[in-house]
Amino acid sequence: MNGKMKAVVKHKRGYGAEIQTVDIPKIHDEEVLIKVKATSICGTDVHIYTWDEWSRSRVNPPYVFGHEFSGEIVELGAHVTSVKVGDFVSAETHIVCGVCPQCLTGQYHICKNTKIVGVDTQGCFAEYVALPAKNLWRNPIDMHADIASIQEPMGNAVHTVLSGDVAGKSVAIIGCGPIGLLAIAVAKAVGASTVLAFDVNDYRLDLAKKMGATHAIHxxxxxxxxxxxxxxxGCGVDVVCEMSGHPTAIKQGFKMITNGGRVSILSLPTGTVEVNITEDIVFKGITVQGITGRLMFKTWQQVSNLLASGQVNIKPLITHHFPLGEFAKGFDLMIKGQCGKVVLHP
Incomplete structure (x- = not known):
């Protein structure tokens, strides 16, 4: 497809982004072109927008960013047979090599050569996005585009919570950003006896209660x-899911975990975090897990099943909608922490 489109472009090495008119992406033989119906703002996008230390070392403007979306396939590459024009899709945003030791043993989520859509490649804050067909997930035709657009971050929450046994256990969710809020709903749905939500933001603690937290603690x-x-x-919680990235909160997580418990860390601290390994890990006999991405595509199936079952209601999480051209309003809310999930509509 030839022509131009509107897109949110990280236009310079510095704070902010801007709307630009750019070329509609050309697709390769193994790719498809997707017309974006809804795209949501992720914490990673905020890192890029605010131009923090991580983004300064990782991304190379100018380029279109964004990676959470849903849309309709409008064009197929010459070698694509797994999907068809008109399919309603979302996408796994980790593009993996398929040949490294991790990929060859089925551990695609920790591929050594991963490229992330909207970080290392052109993204989806646009009217159209081009992606490899192998990365697509076909959605139920009746799924709302907004819900479909946040399956990727829900996958982060599912991977974190379900990386160990949860049923009948106490679970602490530290950090009530959108993925932490999703983790609350997932933990409740899979049988956690108690779900404790920790944050310092009253707005998000209120959302935590709506998502099913047993206790919401400031x-x-x-x-x-x-x-x-x-x-x-005096026993401590059975499972800690660390979503905040704050050094103090991380250390508190290790202090509150019970002997033999599990600490799963999805957050990305911006600096070194000091942990008492002897007292809080070794002598407690705990399991510490680093969580990245989603199990491909096991987690996507779990997300799909949880949504279809009705056991997880994520509608309360979507608090704001804006046209793509008003993206800055959404980023401002994210930076201030006065929102759940913000969805943009091209």
Missing amino acids: SNLLDPIAFVEQLTN
């Missing part, structure tokens, strides 16, 4: 460790 007003000690009769 970590600046109540001592998280003391609260857990009292609630669990």
